[in-house]
Amino acid sequence: MFLLLEEQLRLFLDPIKGLMIGQGEAVANLYVLDVGSDLQTPSRKSPFISIVVDSALWHNRLGHPSDYRTDFVTDVLGIKNINKRRLPCAICPLAKQKHLSFDSKNNMCANAFDxxxxxxxxxxxxxxxxxxxxxxxxxxxxxxxxxxxxxxxxxxxxxxxxxxxxxxxxxxxxxxxxxxxxxxxxxxxxxxxxxxxxxxxxxxxxxxxxxxxxxxxxxxxxxxxxxxxxxxxxxxxxxxxxxxxxxxxxxxxxxxxxxxxxxxxxxxxxxxxxxxxxxxxxxxxxxxxxxxxxxxxxxxxxxxxxxxxxxxxxxxxxxxxxxxxxxxxxxxxxxxxxxxxxxxxxxxxxxxxxxxDSSSSFSPTSLGxxxxxxxxxxxxxxxxxxxxxxxxxxxxxxxxxxxxSGKRSSKPPAYLDDYYCHMQQAQIPYPLAAYLSYEELSDDYKAYICSVNIHAEPSSFTQAKKFEEWLAAMNEELIALEKSDTWEICSLPDDKHAIGCRWVYKTKLNADGSLERYKARLVAKGYTQREGVDFVDTFSPVAKMTTVKTLLAVGVLRN
Ligand SMILES: [Zn+2]
Incomplete structure (x- = not known):
């Protein structure tokens, strides 16, 4: 059981008897167990707990100082001898040209601001x-x-x-x-x-x-x-x-x-x-x-x-x-x-x-x-x-x-890395664009490909109804359907259910890729029917009239 008191951590073996087996202090969001402190349970001298304080974290916080200086600070913070050996830092070799020797104390002044x-x-x-x-x-x-x-x-x-x-x-x-x-x-x-x-x-x-x-x-x-x-x-x-x-x-x-x-x-x-x-x-x-x-x-x-x-x-x-x-x-x-x-x-x-070089770069300038x-x-x-x-x-x-702010390019921040975002610059290892190119095509064909892509086909009524041209196409289709008496309105028999219909939109193009017309078709959603419920056979036996006529002719000939 843990008990947190302000910046102090106390560890109890038994919350009722209040037997404390350890305590520690908060150091930078971590509670470091003081293993050396007197514990009330001699039988459990060193609890099997090790709290790792990352000295690499302190190395980063302090601006990549030498281990000597990092150790000094971790000592001050009371993180003694914990995880002192850290992995080699990847930043230090890039940042430091050479080790700076400490200069001598010989000529230092005796007082501040001398x-x-x-x-x-x-x-x-x-x-x-x-x-x-x-x-x-x-x-x-x-x-x-x-x-x-x-x-x-x-x-x-x-x-x-x-x-x-x-x-x-x-x-x-x-x-x-x-x-x-x-x-x-x-x-x-x-x-x-x-x-x-x-x-x-x-x-x-x-x-x-x-x-x-x-x-x-x-x-x-x-x-x-x-x-x-x-x-x-x-x-x-x-x-x-x-x-x-x-x-x-x-x-x-x-x-x-x-x-x-x-x-x-x-x-x-x-x-x-x-x-x-x-x-x-x-x-x-x-x-x-x-x-x-x-x-x-x-x-x-x-x-x-x-x-x-x-x-x-x-x-x-x-x-x-x-x-x-x-x-x-x-x-x-x-x-x-x-x-x-x-x-x-x-x-x-x-x-x-x-x-x-700062020592050689000066040029006289005016005052300000x-x-x-x-x-x-x-x-x-x-x-x-x-x-x-x-x-x-x-x-x-x-x-x-x-x-x-205008200068900085706005790219997605790192915290969005775990999400798929539309703004995300997708990191595709083999982008299609690297292999597929229109470069080799003739100019005419390039123009054709481009013109084909200009006309987008809506995929639903909701999309299509926003455009005048598609509304017109749909009206045209409805008038045609009415004209040819495609349907008759009646009430649905009790044990039947109606199948729906949907719009299919197509742009018809001329041979050169230019627009010929917008075409809308109202079709039945035949795929919603289930075999055995809505239909039994997917085909019906039919005969051509010529076959029937031939059969009749043969019958007449043979009496
Ligand atoms: Zn470093």
Whole structure:
């Protein structure tokens, strides 16, 4: 007998005596039995129960980190030593170009925000559905917390970076003391640095390795973003969501550089809660609002999970029906179904492959503005959310996604795979079209075949009565039948039953395939008669009149 108490599972041998033989905790929709806990039944020391917590699932949720980092998280979650050996992952080799070595701790600053590493990435050839082409990466040297801002144009940096400095002052009561960047002219904020008293460090020309912290971080972000994209087969124009989710996850994974603490913990001192993490790009059913919903409207809508929006205790979802983005807390996930995966049949693209090397791609541009999409290391629960900004960014993202909806081909979502749908692009292994072709036919015959197919014949009265031409044909047939006195109306004898009749429609064509006329025939449904009941013989003995005459003639001759 099981007893579920909030997040606790208790297992009883005997519900009346209340003999507990085990207990466990809820971990991500599973109740994990704590086998090590003291059991009241010494005779049954280890119940024959093993609950498998799929570490592969956690590997997917965390954006395909190394086993070392996955293990750390599963340890934190209390899933110790359960099913640790997972099957080799099919996504990791595709997504990761090389193993990144951890860089040395030698030159790390002593305090948070003593030194920031900043770099710009892009432009990427495919812009996101929201129109972003670049991202700005900011790494804090001491905590290694990473912030990423998606940008439409490079010059948006000029607005975002000062805002970031202000955010640090307000949220962490710290002042940034130094900033390291490469020689990108966009990132030379001379006046700003002077005003704030910030020391600027620039790499020497042609030596981007001096900016290695952020270069390495870019590689790491792109590795994780690629694995998220490949895992869910997300279309390329969603790379922004992959990058933001990658950074969200990277900030929450431990690193040896920080003595196995996570960047997030190092900065905030808060313990992390991994329970809300879900597999990126999976199918998610989001509850519909009960407001204005009638009894027979669906209770949930199918969506695709696109990450953890900043400032919300919720999930970013792309509605599969409306193609709009929204944020919701009431979501049921199907973490093994990827709706986008069934959308694309083409082989995996090596995304970001064509991206320019970030250290060498800068060109001077003018200065400008824009709204950031921020991944800040603060957990998705942020208490003081500026509601006006929230609303406007929501509207904007909906609007933009809406604009992009024309581009995305609408194919059936994966959850319909188990059904035969008319919309389904049938996966026929040997389609007839591949073997049967009209190509070899002469032009005349091709024209004939086509013209034959133009005229559809209705199969029932219900279909035919919608067309003037078939109504006319039926009237013509009825007049003909009346004229030839085909029937006489009378009452049906008691022990007989009437057989019905039906219409048969035929189009008569001329020799060249053009229409001659529409022909309707009223026929008796002879097939409804049963042998022995409605008829006895299927034939009657008949004789030709010539035979009868011959017989009479022979009789006369012989007297
Ligand atoms: Zn993997």
């Amino acid at each position: 030194l920031l590493h900043i770099d710009l990435w892009g432009p990427f050839s495919v812009q996101t559905v929201e129109g972003y082409k670049h991202f700005l990466t900011i790494v804090d040297d001491h905590t290694r917390v990473t912030w990423v801002y998606l940008l439409r144009t490079k010059d948006e940096v000029l607005r975002i970076f000062p805002e970031f400095l202000k955010m640090v002052e307000t949220q962490y009561s710290c002042k940034v003391r130094g900033v390291r960047s490469d020689n990108a002219p966009e990132l030379k904020f001379a006046d700003l640095y002077k005003e704030k008293g910030i020391t600027a460090f620039h790499s020497c020309p042609e030596t981007p390795e001096q900016n290695s912290v952020v270069e390495r971080k870019h590689q790491h972000i792109l590795n994780v973003a690629r694995s998220l994209m490949f895992q869910a087969k997300v279309p390329l124009e969603y790379w922004g969501d992959c990058v933001l989710t990658a950074v969200f996850l990277i900030n929450r994974l431990p690193t040896p550089l920080l003595k196995d603490r996570t960047p997030f913990e190092t900065l905030t001192g808060k313990k992390l809660d991994y329970k809300g993490l879900r597999v990126f790009g999976c199918l998610a059913f989001c509850s519909t609002s009960s407001k204005g919903r009638h009894k027979f409207q669906p209770r949930a809508r199918p969506c695709i999970f696109l990450g953890y929006p900043t400032g919300y205790k919720g999930y970013k979802l792309l509605d599969l029906e409306t193609n709009k983005v929204h944020i919701s807390r009431n979501v049921v996930f199907h973490e093994d179904i990827f709706p986008f995966a069934k959308d694309q049949d083409e082989p995996l693209l090596d995304i970001f492959h064509q991206m320019p 503005i824009n709204i950031p999409v921020v991944d800040c290391p603060v957990s998705p629960v942020v208490e003081n959310v500026d509601t006006s900004k929230v609303a406007s960014s929501m509207e904007e993202s909906e609007h933009l996604v809406d604009n992009g």
